[in-house]
Amino acid sequence: MGKKMMTGMIVLAFICSSFLLMTSCAKKQIQVSEPVQPATQEVKAEEGEAKAAEEAKSASEQEARDEAERQARLRDLKMAQKLADEIRNFEAENIYFAFDRSDLTDESKSALREKGNWLRANGDYSVNISGNCDERGTAEYNLALGERRAHAAKKFLMGLGISENRLATISYGEERPVDPGHNDEAWAKNRNDQFTLTK
């Protein structure tokens, strides 16, 4: 008796929930055409009158599962796309320095705050910071200056609570100019920190 009640309740709950799902995904209903297996032997034997409803329920249940899966895949895809965009933006945005300087400008700081927020939200990512200089001056001094620039960003991000072991630095000195020109405009672009994310 108690068992029957329970089963009835479960069936009712299933019907209700499947109705809810059906209404919310009504458009997709047409796609489902495969025959649906009865849920259990027990139900078939004892609830013969509910069989049709049961089948319909199972069908919609399966459909709902498929749809949920599809939605999840879509969501994942969107998330992945969003993440890829975020990573691309993160890596595309350099910060820039004045000649022979390694202190952060206000603009750099706000860019680093954004990067810090992202890093906090994506704890499984680490960042490689490479410091770069324009071609003027000696290779050695520029290697040291490039390192200073990378460290400036690293320290700022650490100040935002990003742990040190997620922040690697390297200096390329004047060896990897973004712009091969020999003028103020090119030099301004080449005095930068660049960021690469790794998982």
Place this chain on the structure above:
Amino acid sequence: MRSNLNVPFFAKGATFPLCWLGILIFVSLLFPMHCFGRIYIDINAPAIRKFNIAITDFKNLSRNNEHPELVRDMPGVISNDLDCSGYFTPMDKEAFLEDSDSASTLEDIRFKDWSVIGAELLLKGSYTCIGRNVEVEIKLFDVFWGRQILGKRALGDISNYRHLMHRLGNDVIQTLTGQTGIFLTKLVFVGNGSGHKEVYVCDYDGYNVRQKTSDKSIALLPRWSPHGKKIMYNSYKDGGTLLYMQDVSSGVVKKISARSGLNIGACWSPDGKRVALTLSRKGNPDIFIIDLNGKIIKQVTNHWGIDVSPTFSPDGNKIAFVSNRSGSPQIYLVDLISGTEERLTFEGSYNTSPVWSSLNRIAFVSQDAGHFDIYTMDPNGGRLRRLTEDGGNNEDPCWSPDGRYIMFSSDRKGRYHLYLMNANGLNQRRITFLKGDQTAPSWAP
């Protein structure tokens, strides 16, 4: 730079030795064969008058006239050597009187024909090819006195004739100056002609170029050991700016310092047993001394500023280096025994790349009006002298082992190439004619 830049350093307080030196040169010119150890050219004199030297085509004495091209190529090498030395003006062959070429013995040479065109020295040569070998003989004559000063033979592989001529050129320098010539020395430098910065070596005159690394990474700051057997250099091939040492003859490469951060700018101690360099393993670039296994022997500087580009004094007891502790890069001196530090440069806001010569001068690079130029000074910051001007950027100075020449890189012709000049900035000439840029020379003995 300093205002007394153009005042010759010998003008004050050194009049007595100068007079004495002048008399010495005068007397020695009068009696070249017999007086003062036959020194024709005092290369320590503040101003050197160049000798006009006539170098004729060499005579081919080979049985079947093999390798006729050497008639001109051989004297060409020695002519270029003597020209590079800054002590001679090789004369234009067009000026030679027609019948003056054939004679090669003291009796046959009409010295009057040579003196009338202004030649003071005359160099003649001949060669004999035997199989793959060639025997060369040169004779050097004093035109005024009509005397032979030098007669020398050399035997070697024909393909290596430049080497033979450099040897004979050194003999000429030895005879005329009493000093060893630089014509057999070699250079190591960075070239990017392959699309990557790699380490190359060549003869002092830019010939005989050989690639020493093929890492397809970024090779930087090669430095030849004082004994000429090893080359230290930086490369990114394993990720960071790590320090490597290559054995020149075997090509075997050993990793010397791979600490986190920078391991850059190795400078050999004069005895070749230690290396000063910049490490930043604790986040701040300071100067350290390590042994050839990479073990730290001593921390030389400990300052929050950038400390780079160490260079040892000839006695190995001091190091000059670059620091931005005052706000901009300037050259400092540290005494390795007492630990005292002293600032050497005060003019200009960008002074870098100090290199200390065996004759106790420091060459460095200073920025003026947007360009970089090479200067020299005494190790106390005095007797400042500007060596390059009005010719693009001039950087990466390095001294010849004898301290009388400076090799440097300049972009005066567009891209960076290696140039040679005398220690006083005279006789600047381009040495490398390769694709891409050539930078960061270091001179081997």
